[in-house]
Amino acid sequence: MKTPHFYAVIIGSEILNARREDKHFLYVRDALLRRGHTLFSSFIIKDDPTLIHNTFAMIKNDPEAVMFSFGGIGSTPDDLTRQIAADVFSDGVLVPQREFADHIIERFGDAAYPHRIHMAELPKDSGLLHNVINNMSGFYLYERYFFMPGFPEMSHPMVEEALERFYPQAPKLYRHTLIAQTSENTLIDVMEGLDEGIDFSSLPMMNGGNPTVEISVASSDEALCKTNFQRFINALESKSIAFEIIKNY
Numbered sequence: 001m002k003t004p005h006f007y008a009v010i011i012g013s014e015i016l017n018a019r020r021e022d023k024h025f026l027y028v029r030d031a032l033l034r035r036g037h038t039l040f041s042s043f044i045i046k047d048d049p050t051l052i053h054n055t056f057a058m059i060k061n062d063p064e065a066v067m068f069s070f071g072g073i074g075s076t077p078d079d080l081t082r083q084i085a086a087d088v089f090s091d092g093v094l095v096p097q098r099e100f101a102d103h104i105i106e107r108f109g110d111a112a113y114p115h116r117i118h119m120a121e122l123p124k125d126s127g128l129l130h131n132v133i134n135n136m137s138g139f140y141l142y143e144r145y146f147f148m149p150g151f152p153e154m155s156h157p158m159v160e161e162a163l164e165r166f167y168p169q170a171p172k173l174y175r176h177t178l179i180a181q182t183s184e185n186t187l188i189d190v191m192e193g194l195d196e197g198i199d200f201s202s203l204p205m206m207n208g209g210n211p212t213v214e215i216s217v218a219s220s221d222e223a224l225c226k227t228n229f230q231r232f233i234n235a236l237e238s239k240s241i242a243f244e245i246i247k248n249y
Contacts, residue, residue, distance in 0.1 A: 003220075004167060005040035005064040006032055009055055011071035011081060012150055013046040023152040024070050031159050036170030040065075047072065049080050056088040066167065068159060071150035073138065075115045081147055082139075086123035089141050094121035100128060103135045129158040173199075175218040176229035180236055180243035183211035190235045197221060198228050216247075 008028045014020045022044060029039050045051050052072070059065045072081030086092050101120035104112045122139050129138035129146065131154050138148040138158045146162045148155035180187070184202050194200055199218040204211065215232050219225040236243045 002064055003170075004037065004066045005062055006037055007040055007059050007062075007065055007067045008042040009052075009059070009067060009069040010042070010044045011047060011052060011069065012044070013048075015044055016046055024068075024155070027152065027156050028068055028159060031156075031163060035163060035168060036173060037163075037167065047078055047080060049084060052080055052084050053088060056084060060088055065144065067145045068162070069145070069147045070155055071148075073119065073147055073149060075118045082119075082122060085141065085145070085147055089145055090123035090125070093124060095124055096120055097122045097126060097128065097139070100137050100139075103137065107135060129161055132157045171220045173218050173220055174222045174225040175216060175247060175249055176225060176245070177214065177216040177247035178229075178232065178236075178243050178245045179205075179212060179214050180232075180241055181207070181210065181212055182236070182239075182241045184213050186239065186241065187213070187215065187232060187235060190231050193231065194228050195224060197224060200228075214246075 006028075008025060010022055010024050012020065015022050025042050025044075028042070032039060043055055045055055056067075056069075059067050069081060069085075072079045082094060086094050097120045100122070101117060104116050104120055108116055119136060123141055126139040126141055129140060129148060131137050131149070133151070133154045136149070138146065138155065140146045140162065143166045146158065148158045184204050187202070191200065191202065194217075197219055201216045203214040203216075205214065206212065217225055217229040217232070219228070233243070
């Protein structure tokens, strides 16, 4: 995998209808940033099997995808994620995960049957993510797709576990940023000529009614980052446009 594309899929009709507030987006974003990664995309979707299936399938089609999915791995009829994960990412068959089944029986005894034991039915070749609250595990496939409960106190330690095990630190990213006293339109020719491999953003602002733009250029290649950032400086200086460099690292 080149640079992972990190996706968060937050499954919960209760978030969309305002019965609960989302607690996952900011946590995942910040957990990634602490390790030098960034989110590629995030979705909050309702508990609809077609929508969940299509969202997972779209992410699977990205060869660089790493997904954190929250919700729907319990034992009630509205817990759809385990089966859909098997359908999309595996062969569609759920198989008992022996270690997880043992944990369920140890915790609940006879009350593990007939329903709770189904939580241990996972897609083939699933690994487990430890649940620090009650040992009812999350799971993962291929070290890329991670499935966790909707409860933040359970799932957020699983996010940390997954990142520490498989994506502990991103390659260093070099970034240069400036603010110029002009509109974006002035710099479009430079934007269109940037080299491949440059992560670029242009954020327009208004400063006392005057157009201002923040230009940021980033790359894991330090020399490439400097070269492309210098193109903006050259263009601004050639037009005698005032600018201020606000970040280099």
